[in-house]
Amino acid sequence: MGSLGDHAGGTGAGGGSVGGGGSGRGNTRVIAGRYRLEERLARGGMGVVWRATDHLLGRQVAVKELALDETLSESEAAQQRELTLREARAVAQLRHPHIIVVHDVVVQDEHPYVVMELIEGGSLAGRIARSGPLDAHAVARIGIDLLGALRTAHASGILHRDLKPANVLLETATDRVVLTDFGIAQVTGATTLTEVGSFVGSPEYTAPERMAGERTGPESDLWSLGALLVTALAGESPFRRDSIGGVLHAVIYEELRPPPAAAPLLPVVLGLLDRDPERRLDAAEAERLLRAYVETGRMPVVTRERPGRGGRAGLSGLPGLSGLPGLHGRPGRGGHTPTRHHPSTGPRTPAGGHPHIEPAGHPHAKPGGQGRAVLIAAALVAAVTGAGVSAVLLLARGGDGGGTPGTPGTSASVPPPSPSPTVSVTTKTPGPSTPEAPRGYRIAKDPEGFALAVPEGFRRRTDGPRVSYVSPGGTYRIGIKKSAPEPGGPLAAQRRAAAEGPRDNPGYRDGRVSETTRNGRPAALREFTWNGFDDAEGARRTVDLCWEEGGRMYSVWVSAPVAYAAQARRYFDAAVDTFVRR
Known part of the structure:
Protein backbone atom coordinates (compact mmCIF):
# COMPACT_ATOMS: atom_id res chain seq x y z
CA MET A 1 0.00 0.00 0.00
CA GLY A 2 1.64 3.19 -1.15
CA SER A 3 1.87 6.54 0.51
CA LEU A 4 4.44 9.22 1.18
CA GLY A 5 7.33 6.83 1.09
CA ASP A 6 6.62 4.27 -1.61
CA HIS A 7 8.90 5.84 -4.16
CA ALA A 8 12.59 5.92 -4.86
CA GLY A 9 14.96 8.60 -3.73
CA GLY A 10 17.59 10.47 -5.64
CA THR A 11 19.72 7.38 -6.09
CA GLY A 12 16.76 5.39 -7.30
CA ALA A 13 17.87 2.18 -5.61
CA GLY A 14 15.46 2.03 -2.72
CA GLY A 15 11.85 2.88 -2.03
CA GLY A 16 10.48 5.12 0.60
CA SER A 17 12.16 8.42 -0.10
CA VAL A 18 10.96 11.93 -0.73
CA GLY A 19 14.33 12.51 -2.31
CA GLY A 20 15.81 14.63 -5.03
CA GLY A 21 18.27 13.93 -7.77
CA GLY A 22 16.19 11.88 -10.19
CA SER A 23 16.01 12.45 -13.90
CA GLY A 24 12.32 11.98 -14.61
CA ARG A 25 10.32 13.70 -17.29
CA GLY A 26 9.60 17.39 -16.92
CA ASN A 27 6.18 18.89 -16.31
CA THR A 28 4.69 22.33 -16.68
CA ARG A 29 1.63 22.00 -14.49
CA VAL A 30 0.97 24.40 -11.66
CA ILE A 31 -1.33 23.24 -8.86
CA ALA A 32 -3.09 25.39 -6.28
CA GLY A 33 -1.74 28.40 -8.15
CA ARG A 34 1.69 28.09 -6.55
CA TYR A 35 3.38 24.67 -6.94
CA ARG A 36 5.00 24.09 -10.33
CA LEU A 37 5.70 20.39 -10.96
CA GLU A 38 9.08 20.30 -12.65
CA GLU A 39 10.70 16.88 -12.52
CA ARG A 40 9.42 13.42 -11.74
CA LEU A 41 11.48 11.94 -8.95
CA ALA A 42 9.81 8.58 -8.66
CA ARG A 43 6.60 6.64 -8.94
CA GLY A 44 4.93 4.31 -6.50
CA GLY A 45 1.82 2.30 -5.85
CA MET A 46 -0.35 5.33 -5.15
CA GLY A 47 1.12 8.04 -7.30
CA VAL A 48 4.01 10.04 -8.65
CA VAL A 49 6.39 12.22 -6.67
CA TRP A 50 7.59 15.44 -8.29
CA ARG A 51 10.31 17.89 -7.55
CA ALA A 52 8.45 21.19 -7.52
CA THR A 53 8.93 24.87 -6.86
CA ASP A 54 6.73 26.72 -4.42
CA HIS A 55 6.51 30.11 -6.20
CA LEU A 56 4.86 31.77 -3.23
CA LEU A 57 7.75 31.03 -0.84
CA GLY A 58 10.47 30.47 -3.44
CA ARG A 59 11.60 27.06 -2.28
CA GLN A 60 12.00 23.55 -3.64
CA VAL A 61 9.53 20.97 -2.37
CA ALA A 62 8.41 17.42 -3.08
CA VAL A 63 4.82 16.98 -4.26
CA LYS A 64 3.07 13.65 -4.29
CA GLU A 65 0.28 13.31 -6.83
CA LEU A 66 -2.20 10.59 -5.99
CA ALA A 67 -2.81 8.27 -8.92
CA LEU A 68 -6.34 7.64 -10.11
CA ASP A 69 -7.23 3.97 -10.49
CA GLU A 70 -10.07 3.71 -12.97
CA THR A 71 -10.81 0.13 -11.88
CA LEU A 72 -11.87 1.27 -8.41
CA SER A 73 -15.44 1.92 -7.46
CA GLU A 74 -16.39 5.39 -6.33
CA SER A 75 -16.28 4.34 -2.67
CA GLU A 76 -12.92 2.60 -3.10
CA ALA A 77 -11.47 5.65 -4.83
CA ALA A 78 -12.71 7.84 -2.00
CA GLN A 79 -11.08 5.48 0.50
CA GLN A 80 -7.80 5.71 -1.39
CA ARG A 81 -7.91 9.50 -1.34
CA GLU A 82 -8.73 9.47 2.36
CA LEU A 83 -5.63 7.37 3.02
CA THR A 84 -3.37 10.04 1.59
CA LEU A 85 -5.21 12.91 3.25
CA ARG A 86 -5.16 11.15 6.58
CA GLU A 87 -1.44 10.54 6.19
CA ALA A 88 -0.85 14.22 5.64
CA ARG A 89 -3.03 15.25 8.56
CA ALA A 90 -1.24 12.82 10.87
CA VAL A 91 2.27 13.85 9.89
CA ALA A 92 1.43 17.57 9.83
CA GLN A 93 0.75 17.36 13.57
CA LEU A 94 4.30 16.26 14.32
CA ARG A 95 7.39 18.38 14.81
CA HIS A 96 10.63 16.48 15.12
CA PRO A 97 13.95 16.71 13.23
CA HIS A 98 13.68 13.05 12.23
CA ILE A 99 10.10 13.14 10.93
CA ILE A 100 9.26 14.30 7.41
CA VAL A 101 7.71 17.77 7.28
CA VAL A 102 4.38 18.12 5.47
CA HIS A 103 3.91 21.68 4.23
CA ASP A 104 0.51 21.54 2.58
CA VAL A 105 -2.33 19.38 1.27
CA VAL A 106 -4.27 20.50 -1.77
CA VAL A 107 -7.01 18.99 -3.92
CA GLN A 108 -7.32 19.99 -7.55
CA ASP A 109 -9.66 18.33 -10.05
CA GLU A 110 -10.41 15.65 -7.44
CA HIS A 111 -6.70 14.80 -7.25
CA PRO A 112 -5.14 15.12 -3.79
CA TYR A 113 -1.57 16.44 -3.68
CA VAL A 114 0.67 16.31 -0.59
CA VAL A 115 3.42 18.93 -0.44
CA MET A 116 6.47 17.89 1.63
CA GLU A 117 9.98 18.94 2.34
CA LEU A 118 12.43 17.74 -0.27
CA ILE A 119 15.04 15.36 1.12
CA GLU A 120 18.11 15.16 -1.08
CA GLY A 121 19.08 11.54 -0.60
CA GLY A 122 17.83 7.97 -0.84
CA SER A 123 16.32 5.52 1.59
CA THR A 303 20.84 -8.30 34.08
CA ARG A 304 17.44 -7.21 35.30
CA GLU A 305 14.30 -9.29 34.93
CA ARG A 306 11.48 -7.71 33.03
CA PRO A 307 7.97 -8.54 34.29
CA GLY A 308 5.95 -10.76 32.06
CA ARG A 309 3.27 -13.36 31.93
CA GLY A 310 3.91 -16.77 33.38
CA GLY A 311 7.14 -15.72 35.10
CA ARG A 312 9.18 -15.97 31.93
CA ALA A 313 12.78 -14.93 31.94
CA GLY A 314 13.37 -11.46 30.63
CA LEU A 315 16.45 -9.95 29.06
CA SER A 316 18.61 -11.83 31.55
CA GLY A 317 17.91 -14.86 29.39
CA LEU A 318 19.76 -13.42 26.39
CA PRO A 319 22.28 -16.24 26.06
CA GLY A 320 19.43 -18.61 25.19
CA LEU A 321 19.01 -17.29 21.67
CA ARG A 330 3.69 -19.33 25.18
CA PRO A 331 6.97 -21.03 24.39
CA GLY A 332 8.01 -21.40 20.78
CA ARG A 333 6.34 -24.43 19.27
CA GLY A 334 9.06 -26.96 18.87
CA GLY A 335 11.48 -24.73 17.05
CA HIS A 336 10.39 -26.00 13.65
CA THR A 337 11.95 -24.36 10.66
CA PRO A 338 9.92 -24.53 7.46
CA THR A 339 11.45 -25.95 4.32
CA ARG A 340 12.14 -23.13 1.90
CA HIS A 341 11.30 -23.87 -1.72
CA HIS A 342 9.78 -22.12 -4.67
CA PRO A 343 6.19 -20.94 -4.27
CA SER A 344 5.04 -22.78 -7.36
CA THR A 345 5.83 -26.13 -5.75
CA GLY A 346 3.44 -25.66 -2.84
CA PRO A 347 0.57 -28.02 -2.13
CA ARG A 348 -2.70 -27.56 -3.95
CA THR A 349 -6.24 -27.53 -2.71
CA PRO A 350 -8.41 -30.41 -3.94
CA ALA A 351 -10.90 -29.38 -6.59
CA GLY A 352 -13.78 -27.55 -5.04
CA GLY A 353 -12.05 -27.22 -1.68
CA HIS A 354 -11.27 -24.04 0.18
CA PRO A 355 -7.62 -22.97 0.29
CA HIS A 356 -6.05 -22.60 3.69
CA ILE A 357 -2.79 -21.92 5.45
CA GLU A 358 -1.21 -24.23 7.96
CA PRO A 359 1.88 -23.21 9.91
CA ALA A 360 4.96 -24.79 8.37
CA GLY A 361 6.46 -27.42 10.62
CA HIS A 362 3.02 -28.49 11.85
CA PRO A 363 1.65 -30.62 9.01
CA HIS A 364 -0.35 -32.87 11.31
CA ALA A 365 -1.82 -30.36 13.72
CA LYS A 366 -4.84 -31.79 15.47
CA PRO A 367 -8.02 -29.90 16.25
CA GLY A 368 -9.07 -29.15 19.78
CA GLY A 369 -7.24 -27.78 22.79
CA GLN A 370 -8.26 -25.11 25.21
CA GLY A 371 -8.35 -21.40 24.66
CA ARG A 372 -9.48 -19.43 21.68
CA ALA A 373 -7.84 -19.59 18.25
CA VAL A 374 -6.92 -16.36 16.54
CA LEU A 375 -8.02 -16.08 12.92
CA ILE A 376 -5.38 -14.17 11.02
CA ALA A 377 -4.68 -14.89 7.43
CA ALA A 378 -8.11 -14.53 5.85
CA ALA A 379 -7.75 -10.78 5.87
CA LEU A 380 -3.97 -10.61 6.22
CA VAL A 381 -2.86 -12.76 3.31
CA ALA A 382 -5.64 -11.52 1.06
CA ALA A 383 -4.93 -7.87 1.76
CA VAL A 384 -1.14 -7.92 2.02
CA THR A 385 -0.28 -10.46 -0.65
CA GLY A 386 -3.43 -9.97 -2.65
CA ALA A 387 -4.09 -13.70 -2.82
CA GLY A 388 -7.34 -14.19 -4.68
CA VAL A 389 -8.20 -16.97 -2.29
CA SER A 390 -9.71 -17.72 1.06
CA ALA A 391 -7.03 -18.22 3.69
CA VAL A 392 -6.89 -19.32 7.28
CA LEU A 393 -4.11 -19.42 9.84
CA LEU A 394 -5.15 -20.50 13.31
CA LEU A 395 -2.90 -19.69 16.22
CA ALA A 396 -3.94 -21.57 19.33
CA ARG A 397 -3.45 -19.90 22.67
CA GLY A 398 -4.82 -22.52 25.01
CA GLY A 399 -3.87 -23.29 28.61
CA ASP A 400 -1.13 -25.65 29.70
CA GLY A 401 -0.81 -28.40 27.18
CA GLY A 402 -3.77 -26.90 25.37
CA GLY A 403 -3.92 -25.20 22.01
CA THR A 404 -2.35 -26.48 18.84
CA PRO A 405 -1.66 -24.69 15.62
CA GLY A 406 -4.44 -24.23 13.13
CA THR A 407 -6.22 -27.08 11.49
CA PRO A 408 -7.59 -27.41 7.99
CA GLY A 409 -11.24 -27.18 7.25
CA THR A 410 -11.89 -23.64 8.48
CA SER A 411 -11.95 -20.83 6.00
CA ALA A 412 -12.93 -17.23 5.67
CA SER A 413 -13.36 -15.35 2.44
CA VAL A 414 -12.16 -11.77 2.06
CA PRO A 415 -12.14 -10.04 -1.32
CA PRO A 416 -8.52 -9.00 -1.87
CA PRO A 417 -7.12 -6.18 -3.99
CA SER A 418 -4.31 -8.12 -5.66
CA PRO A 419 -3.11 -11.76 -5.75
CA SER A 420 -0.06 -13.70 -4.66
CA PRO A 421 -0.29 -17.50 -4.42
CA THR A 422 2.63 -18.83 -2.36
CA VAL A 423 4.06 -22.02 -0.94
CA SER A 424 2.00 -21.73 2.23
CA VAL A 425 -1.17 -20.52 0.55
CA THR A 426 -2.85 -23.34 -1.33
CA THR A 427 -4.85 -22.14 -4.29
CA LYS A 428 -7.48 -23.61 -6.49
CA THR A 429 -5.83 -25.28 -9.45
CA PRO A 430 -7.71 -24.67 -12.70
CA GLY A 431 -7.58 -27.06 -15.60
CA PRO A 432 -4.54 -26.89 -17.87
CA SER A 433 -6.37 -25.00 -20.61
CA THR A 434 -8.42 -22.65 -18.45
CA PRO A 435 -6.34 -20.86 -15.84
CA GLU A 436 -8.34 -18.52 -13.65
CA ALA A 437 -7.31 -14.92 -13.21
CA PRO A 438 -7.10 -13.74 -9.60
CA ARG A 439 -8.79 -10.46 -8.81
CA GLY A 440 -6.92 -7.55 -10.38
CA TYR A 441 -5.37 -9.80 -13.04
CA ARG A 442 -6.34 -11.01 -16.49
CA ILE A 443 -5.42 -14.18 -18.36
CA ALA A 444 -3.08 -13.36 -21.22
CA LYS A 445 -3.53 -15.99 -23.95
CA ASP A 446 -0.30 -15.42 -25.77
CA PRO A 447 0.15 -16.17 -29.50
CA GLU A 448 3.33 -18.07 -28.60
CA GLY A 449 1.20 -20.90 -27.21
CA PHE A 450 0.86 -20.31 -23.50
CA ALA A 451 -1.36 -18.47 -21.06
CA LEU A 452 -0.75 -16.92 -17.65
CA ALA A 453 -2.15 -14.31 -15.28
CA VAL A 454 -0.78 -10.79 -15.61
CA PRO A 455 -1.95 -7.69 -13.75
CA GLU A 456 -4.56 -5.52 -15.42
CA GLY A 457 -2.92 -2.74 -17.39
CA PHE A 458 0.24 -4.68 -18.30
CA ARG A 459 0.93 -4.58 -22.04
CA ARG A 460 2.59 -7.17 -24.27
CA ARG A 461 5.98 -6.54 -25.87
CA THR A 462 8.34 -8.80 -27.81
CA ASP A 463 12.11 -8.93 -28.06
CA GLY A 464 13.19 -11.76 -30.34
CA PRO A 465 12.14 -15.05 -28.71
CA ARG A 466 11.18 -13.30 -25.47
CA VAL A 467 7.70 -12.06 -24.66
CA SER A 468 7.18 -9.46 -21.95
CA TYR A 469 4.16 -8.02 -20.18
CA VAL A 470 5.12 -4.59 -18.87
CA SER A 471 3.42 -2.29 -16.39
CA PRO A 472 2.65 1.32 -17.32
CA GLY A 473 5.92 3.20 -16.97
CA GLY A 474 7.97 0.00 -17.07
CA THR A 475 8.39 -0.51 -13.33
CA TYR A 476 7.48 -4.19 -13.50
CA ARG A 477 8.34 -6.59 -16.33
CA ILE A 478 7.04 -10.15 -16.59
CA GLY A 479 9.06 -12.11 -19.15
CA ILE A 480 8.49 -15.48 -20.82
CA LYS A 481 10.78 -17.40 -23.12
CA LYS A 482 10.07 -20.68 -24.90
CA SER A 483 13.01 -22.53 -26.41
CA ALA A 484 14.42 -25.94 -27.20
CA PRO A 485 15.71 -28.01 -24.25
CA GLU A 486 19.34 -27.39 -23.37
CA PRO A 487 22.04 -29.87 -22.37
CA GLY A 488 21.95 -30.61 -18.68
CA GLY A 489 18.38 -29.42 -18.23
CA PRO A 490 17.09 -26.34 -16.38
CA LEU A 491 19.75 -26.32 -13.67
CA ALA A 492 22.63 -26.35 -16.13
CA ALA A 493 20.89 -23.74 -18.27
CA GLN A 494 20.46 -21.39 -15.31
CA ARG A 495 24.06 -21.88 -14.21
CA ARG A 496 25.25 -20.96 -17.68
CA ALA A 497 23.01 -17.90 -17.63
CA ALA A 498 24.42 -16.92 -14.25
CA ALA A 499 27.97 -17.24 -15.58
CA GLU A 500 27.04 -14.91 -18.43
CA GLY A 501 25.19 -12.54 -16.11
CA PRO A 502 27.90 -9.83 -15.93
CA ARG A 503 27.96 -9.68 -19.73
CA ASP A 504 24.18 -9.46 -20.16
CA ASN A 505 23.32 -7.32 -17.10
CA PRO A 506 25.60 -4.43 -16.12
CA GLY A 507 26.44 -4.48 -12.43
CA TYR A 508 25.37 -8.11 -12.07
CA ARG A 509 25.56 -9.13 -8.40
CA ASP A 510 23.95 -11.11 -5.58
CA GLY A 511 23.32 -13.93 -8.03
CA ARG A 512 22.28 -17.38 -6.93
CA VAL A 513 20.87 -20.48 -8.62
CA SER A 514 18.91 -23.12 -6.73
CA GLU A 515 17.42 -26.42 -7.79
CA THR A 516 13.67 -26.83 -7.31
CA THR A 517 10.61 -28.29 -9.04
CA ARG A 518 7.48 -27.03 -10.75
CA ASN A 519 4.44 -29.28 -10.77
CA GLY A 520 6.73 -32.24 -10.12
CA ARG A 521 9.12 -31.40 -12.95
CA PRO A 522 12.79 -30.48 -12.38
CA ALA A 523 13.26 -26.72 -12.36
CA ALA A 524 15.87 -24.13 -11.41
CA LEU A 525 15.40 -20.72 -9.84
CA ARG A 526 17.83 -17.88 -10.53
CA GLU A 527 17.84 -14.57 -8.65
CA PHE A 528 20.14 -11.58 -9.13
CA THR A 529 20.48 -7.82 -8.87
CA TRP A 530 21.84 -5.54 -11.57
CA ASN A 531 22.22 -1.82 -12.25
CA GLY A 532 18.94 -1.37 -14.10
CA PHE A 533 18.01 0.68 -17.13
CA ASP A 534 18.98 4.12 -15.85
CA ASP A 535 20.36 5.91 -12.80
CA ALA A 536 17.03 7.49 -11.92
CA GLU A 537 15.31 4.14 -11.56
CA GLY A 538 18.29 2.44 -9.93
CA ALA A 539 19.11 -1.21 -9.35
CA ARG A 540 16.66 -3.93 -10.33
CA ARG A 541 16.05 -7.39 -8.90
CA THR A 542 15.20 -10.30 -11.20
CA VAL A 543 13.68 -13.67 -10.27
CA ASP A 544 13.66 -16.33 -13.01
CA LEU A 545 12.24 -19.88 -12.97
CA CYS A 546 13.21 -22.34 -15.71
CA TRP A 547 11.73 -25.80 -16.37
CA GLU A 548 11.04 -28.30 -19.17
CA GLU A 549 7.55 -29.28 -20.24
CA GLY A 550 6.09 -30.86 -23.36
CA GLY A 551 9.47 -31.13 -25.05
CA ARG A 552 10.21 -27.42 -24.64
CA MET A 553 12.08 -25.33 -22.11
CA TYR A 554 10.20 -22.46 -20.49
CA SER A 555 11.54 -19.56 -18.50
CA VAL A 556 9.32 -17.12 -16.59
CA TRP A 557 10.86 -14.15 -14.83
CA VAL A 558 9.89 -10.87 -13.22
CA SER A 559 12.12 -7.80 -12.94
CA ALA A 560 11.55 -4.64 -10.89
CA PRO A 561 13.50 -1.97 -9.01
CA VAL A 562 14.94 -3.28 -5.76
CA ALA A 563 12.53 -1.12 -3.77
CA TYR A 564 9.58 -2.97 -5.33
CA ALA A 565 11.04 -6.47 -5.18
CA ALA A 566 8.38 -7.72 -2.75
CA GLN A 567 5.50 -6.76 -5.05
CA ALA A 568 7.42 -8.11 -8.03
CA ARG A 569 7.74 -11.45 -6.27
CA ARG A 570 3.97 -11.56 -5.87
CA TYR A 571 3.53 -10.94 -9.60
CA PHE A 572 6.09 -13.68 -10.23
CA ASP A 573 4.26 -16.15 -8.00
CA ALA A 574 0.96 -15.45 -9.75
CA ALA A 575 2.52 -15.82 -13.22
CA VAL A 576 4.22 -19.12 -12.43
CA ASP A 577 1.22 -20.48 -10.57
CA THR A 578 -1.17 -19.90 -13.47
CA PHE A 579 1.16 -20.63 -16.40
CA VAL A 580 -0.17 -23.28 -18.81
CA ARG A 581 0.69 -24.41 -22.32
CA ARG A 582 -2.06 -23.94 -24.89
Missing part, protein backbone atom coordinates in the same frame (compact mmCIF):
# COMPACT_ATOMS: atom_id res chain seq x y z
CA LEU A 124 17.94 3.15 4.06
CA ALA A 125 16.68 0.30 1.87
CA GLY A 126 18.51 1.83 -1.08
CA ARG A 127 21.70 2.23 0.95
CA ILE A 128 21.59 -1.42 1.99
CA ALA A 129 20.84 -2.57 -1.58
CA ARG A 130 23.75 -0.56 -2.99
CA SER A 131 26.39 -0.95 -0.31
CA GLY A 132 25.35 -3.86 1.86
CA PRO A 133 24.90 -3.91 5.65
CA LEU A 134 25.92 -0.97 7.83
CA ASP A 135 28.31 -1.14 10.75
CA ALA A 136 26.88 -1.42 14.25
CA HIS A 137 27.80 2.14 15.23
CA ALA A 138 25.90 3.61 12.26
CA VAL A 139 22.92 1.35 12.92
CA ALA A 140 22.84 2.35 16.57
CA ARG A 141 22.76 6.03 15.62
CA ILE A 142 19.93 5.40 13.17
CA GLY A 143 18.08 3.53 15.89
CA ILE A 144 18.46 6.46 18.31
CA ASP A 145 17.11 8.92 15.74
CA LEU A 146 14.15 6.71 14.91
CA LEU A 147 13.36 6.14 18.56
CA GLY A 148 13.21 9.90 19.00
CA ALA A 149 10.83 10.19 16.08
CA LEU A 150 8.63 7.38 17.35
CA ARG A 151 8.47 8.78 20.87
CA THR A 152 7.24 12.09 19.47
CA ALA A 153 4.64 10.39 17.29
CA HIS A 154 3.47 8.10 20.08
CA ALA A 155 3.17 11.02 22.50
CA SER A 156 0.74 12.58 20.01
CA GLY A 157 -1.29 9.39 19.77
CA ILE A 158 0.04 8.48 16.34
CA LEU A 159 1.32 5.03 15.39
CA HIS A 160 3.45 4.67 12.30
CA ARG A 161 2.57 1.01 11.61
CA ASP A 162 4.87 0.57 8.61
CA LEU A 163 8.37 1.17 9.91
CA LYS A 164 10.84 -0.45 7.51
CA PRO A 165 14.09 0.52 5.72
CA ALA A 166 12.22 1.80 2.65
CA ASN A 167 10.51 4.41 4.82
CA VAL A 168 13.67 5.78 6.38
CA LEU A 169 15.46 8.50 4.42
CA LEU A 170 19.13 9.42 4.69
CA GLU A 171 19.86 13.01 3.73
CA THR A 172 23.06 13.08 1.71
CA ALA A 173 24.56 16.37 2.87
CA THR A 174 23.89 15.99 6.60
CA ASP A 175 23.36 12.24 7.19
CA ARG A 176 20.08 13.25 8.78
CA VAL A 177 17.73 10.32 9.33
CA VAL A 178 14.11 11.07 8.39
CA LEU A 179 11.10 8.86 9.06
CA THR A 180 8.46 9.08 6.36
CA ASP A 181 5.42 7.22 5.06
CA PHE A 182 2.83 7.63 7.74
CA GLY A 183 0.26 6.57 5.16
CA ILE A 184 -1.08 3.82 7.39
CA ALA A 185 -0.59 5.68 10.64
CA GLN A 186 -3.35 5.36 13.16
CA VAL A 187 -4.34 8.53 14.95
CA THR A 188 -5.99 7.86 18.30
CA GLY A 189 -9.76 7.93 17.87
CA ALA A 190 -9.68 7.76 14.07
CA THR A 191 -11.21 4.96 12.06
CA THR A 192 -8.51 2.82 10.49
CA LEU A 193 -8.58 1.07 7.17
CA THR A 194 -8.18 -2.26 8.93
CA GLU A 195 -11.63 -1.69 10.36
CA VAL A 196 -13.12 -1.80 6.88
CA GLY A 197 -11.35 -4.99 5.88
CA SER A 198 -7.87 -4.06 4.69
CA PHE A 199 -4.64 -5.06 6.34
CA VAL A 200 -1.95 -2.43 6.12
CA GLY A 201 1.74 -2.86 6.71
CA SER A 202 4.72 -4.93 5.58
CA PRO A 203 4.62 -8.50 6.96
CA GLU A 204 8.38 -8.84 7.50
CA TYR A 205 8.24 -5.82 9.82
CA THR A 206 4.79 -6.38 11.38
CA ALA A 207 4.46 -7.30 15.05
CA PRO A 208 2.77 -10.62 15.94
CA GLU A 209 -0.03 -8.93 17.85
CA ARG A 210 -0.94 -6.88 14.78
CA MET A 211 -1.08 -10.05 12.70
CA ALA A 212 -3.37 -11.54 15.33
CA GLY A 213 -5.77 -8.64 14.81
CA GLU A 214 -5.44 -7.49 18.39
CA ARG A 215 -5.36 -3.92 19.62
CA THR A 216 -1.91 -2.54 19.03
CA GLY A 217 0.05 0.32 20.46
CA PRO A 218 3.53 1.85 20.44
CA GLU A 219 5.02 -1.56 21.21
CA SER A 220 4.15 -2.72 17.71
CA ASP A 221 6.24 0.05 16.15
CA LEU A 222 9.11 -0.97 18.43
CA TRP A 223 8.93 -4.56 17.12
CA SER A 224 9.23 -3.15 13.60
CA LEU A 225 12.26 -1.14 14.68
CA GLY A 226 13.90 -4.30 16.00
CA ALA A 227 13.41 -6.01 12.64
CA LEU A 228 14.75 -2.90 10.89
CA LEU A 229 17.90 -2.87 13.03
CA VAL A 230 18.64 -6.51 12.15
CA THR A 231 18.08 -5.75 8.46
CA ALA A 232 20.51 -2.83 8.60
CA LEU A 233 23.11 -4.97 10.41
CA ALA A 234 22.76 -8.12 8.31
CA GLY A 235 21.44 -6.84 4.98
CA GLU A 236 18.23 -8.87 5.17
CA SER A 237 15.13 -8.98 7.34
CA PRO A 238 15.26 -11.73 9.98
CA PHE A 239 11.80 -12.80 8.84
CA ARG A 240 12.39 -12.89 5.09
CA ARG A 241 11.14 -16.12 3.56
CA ASP A 242 10.21 -17.34 0.09
CA SER A 243 6.47 -16.81 0.58
CA ILE A 244 4.03 -14.78 2.60
CA GLY A 245 3.01 -17.94 4.44
CA GLY A 246 6.64 -18.47 5.39
CA VAL A 247 6.89 -14.89 6.62
CA LEU A 248 3.79 -15.31 8.79
CA HIS A 249 5.15 -18.50 10.27
CA ALA A 250 8.53 -16.94 10.94
CA VAL A 251 7.07 -13.91 12.71
CA ILE A 252 4.64 -15.88 14.84
CA TYR A 253 6.19 -19.30 15.47
CA GLU A 254 9.85 -19.66 14.64
CA GLU A 255 12.65 -19.25 17.10
CA LEU A 256 14.55 -16.07 16.49
CA ARG A 257 18.16 -16.80 15.62
CA PRO A 258 19.84 -13.43 15.17
CA PRO A 259 22.62 -13.40 12.58
CA PRO A 260 26.18 -12.93 13.84
CA ALA A 261 26.16 -9.35 12.52
CA ALA A 262 23.52 -8.47 15.13
CA ALA A 263 25.77 -9.44 18.05
CA PRO A 264 26.96 -5.88 18.94
CA LEU A 265 23.37 -4.72 19.48
CA LEU A 266 21.95 -8.06 20.60
CA PRO A 267 20.24 -6.95 23.87
CA VAL A 268 18.33 -4.26 22.01
CA VAL A 269 17.42 -6.53 19.10
CA LEU A 270 16.14 -9.33 21.32
CA GLY A 271 14.39 -6.91 23.63
CA LEU A 272 12.51 -5.24 20.78
CA LEU A 273 11.65 -8.58 19.15
CA ASP A 274 10.04 -10.07 22.24
CA ARG A 275 6.77 -11.52 21.01
CA ASP A 276 4.95 -10.44 24.15
CA PRO A 277 4.25 -6.70 23.79
CA GLU A 278 3.99 -6.35 27.57
CA ARG A 279 7.58 -7.53 27.93
CA ARG A 280 8.97 -5.80 24.89
CA LEU A 281 11.79 -3.34 25.45
CA ASP A 282 10.38 0.17 25.68
CA ALA A 283 11.65 3.15 23.72
CA ALA A 284 13.42 4.83 26.64
CA GLU A 285 15.38 1.71 27.58
CA ALA A 286 16.25 0.91 23.97
CA GLU A 287 17.53 4.44 23.46
CA ARG A 288 19.58 4.28 26.68
CA LEU A 289 21.28 1.06 25.55
CA LEU A 290 21.98 2.35 22.04
CA ARG A 291 23.40 5.63 23.34
CA ALA A 292 25.70 3.74 25.66
CA TYR A 293 26.95 1.69 22.74
CA VAL A 294 27.54 4.77 20.58
CA GLU A 295 29.47 6.49 23.37
CA THR A 296 31.53 3.53 24.61
CA GLY A 297 31.54 0.97 21.81
CA ARG A 298 30.06 -1.55 24.22
CA MET A 299 26.55 -2.63 24.98
CA PRO A 300 25.73 -2.46 28.69
CA VAL A 301 25.19 -5.77 30.44
CA VAL A 302 21.50 -6.35 30.91
CA SER A 322 17.11 -20.34 20.52
CA GLY A 323 14.38 -19.94 23.12
CA LEU A 324 12.73 -16.65 22.25
CA PRO A 325 9.27 -16.73 23.83
CA GLY A 326 6.30 -17.41 21.62
CA LEU A 327 3.27 -15.24 21.09
CA HIS A 328 1.48 -14.16 24.26
CA GLY A 329 3.96 -15.82 26.56
